[in-house]
Amino acid sequence: MARRSRYHNNNNQTMYSTDHNEFPGTLASWIAGSKPSHGNDGDDIAHILLGKAGEQREDGRRTAILQLLRYNFKPDSLTEVNVLPEKDVPVSMAVHPGGDGVILSFSQGCKFFELDSGKSKLKVSDIVLSSMQDIGPQKCLAFSADGSKFAAGGEDGHLRIFEWPSLQVLLDQPKAHSSFKDLDFSLDSAFLASTSNDGPARVWDIIKAAPLATLTRDQGESIDFCRFSRDGTKPFLFCTVTKGGKTRIAVWDITTWRKLGGKKFLDNPISAFGISRNGKFxxxxxxxGDISIIDVQKMQVQHSIKRAHFGAVITSIEFASNGRALLSVSPEWAARVNTIPYERDWKDWQIYLLLLAMVLLSVILFYIFFEHSDSFWNFPLGREQPARPPIEAILGDRVSSDDQNIW
Structure with missing residues (x-):
């Protein structure tokens, strides 16, 4: 049954969200693998996978429900497509960027889920992740941008990096951290950055299967979340750094692993961090419950959404593949989709075309002035003199005065 969103407008930022507690969830992600499709009803469509807690069992644990939702950009609505019950609440989630499926971590290990070609049904895959079945809860899961590698960081601090889909082990580090908080692959899949709740942030060389660098931090600082740049030209690593209850975004150069600086954007601590697919935001x-969208090139806030989750902590945040919407989650106030004003970039050919149009317009206006304005030229008039000079008087005769003097 389709459920209509409520409309809000905060600081010129249009935001659409589901009704209160309509989709209460613990984690959610856009279903990747293709750009939002164009449906038969003329609406742009994307899909979301939402995991939420269900009823409490006799042993004190809760069951879970995995919901597949369809989001329509133009009607701005969320519709439930499919529901799959689970015996355990998911801890973390990673969606394959090529559309192969979704890996979810539970208290005992990980499971692989697949969607049908029309993204209308979610099911447990026949593919068994044998090397990940009994490894315990994984705090962080991540695929590389090209989908060729997969990483899992456990609550026990064990780091595993696999080749996908063969699941060949590329790196196995039992004591990488005390416990993981965040993971992210570099754009070229050569590096993996990892952060922990009470320890340093590290960078791993996947090719050499060894630690590469430990990020510098001041006394009393903690590095919480990490995201590599995505535009392919600026080799940066962005991290959220907290000290004394205040959080800023710091930037490291990944060629030298030297910190370049940092900037504060929110008064309250940052609890979720994301980057757009093109790396611009x-x-x-x-x-x-506040959200800020930051222009990477200027390192300035472009859009702000105050109390997007009505004061509740935001636990995850993710851009849609087309950059037009932002998915955020809080356990108290569900999964919400906030639309983002779409600003087109000027292409080089568009700039040249605009300049050419301006030149042609200037020529046309000059010609109109010349043909229809006598007072514009303001030449002294004789008895037989025309109201305005001929065009040769302005542009010059084809034969120069020097040539005339020869004869």
Missing amino acids: LAIGSTK
Whole structure:
């Protein structure tokens, strides 16, 4: 049954969200693999996978429900497509960027889920992740941008990096951290950055299967979330750094692993961090439910959404593949989709075409002035003199005065 969104407008930022507690969830992600399709009803469509807690079992644990939702950009609505019950609440989720499926971590290990070609049904895959079945809860899961590698960081601090889909082990580090908080692959899949709750942030060389660098931090600082740049030209690593209850975004140069600086964007601590697929924007969510979208090139806030989750902590945040919407999650106030004003970039050919149009317009206006304005030229008039000079008087005769003097 389709459920209509409510409309809000905060600081010129249009935001659409589901009704209160309509889709309460613990984690959610856009279903990747293709750009939003164009449906028969003329609406742009994308899909979301939402995991949420269900009823409490006799042993004290809760069951879970996996919901597949369809989001329509133009009607701005969320519709439930498919529901799959689970015996355990998912801890973390990673969606394959090529559309192969979704890996979810539970208390005992990981499962692989697949969707049909029309993204209308979710099911447990026949492919068994044998090397990941009994590894315990994984705090962080991540695919590389090209989908060729997969990483899992456990609550026990064990780091595993696999080749996908063969699941050949590329790196196995039992004591990488005390416990993981975040993971992210570099754009070329050569590096993996990892952060922990109470320890340093590290960078791993996947080719050499060894630690590469430990990010520098001041005394009393903690590095919480990490995202590599995505535009392919600026080799940066963005991290959220907290000290004394205040959080800023710091930037490291990944060629030298030297910190370049940092900047504060929110008054409250950052609890969720995301980057757009083209690398042009960062998104941060706070412990008070606020969202800011940051222009990476200028490192300035482009859009702000105050109390997007009505004061509740935001636990995850993710851009849609086309950059037109932002998915955010809080356990108290569900999964919400906030639309983002779409600003087109000027292409080189568009700039040249605009300049050419301006030149042609100038020529046309000059000609109109010349043909229809006598007073514009303001030449002294004799008895037989025309109201305005001939065009040769302005542009010059074809034969120069010097040539005339020869004869």
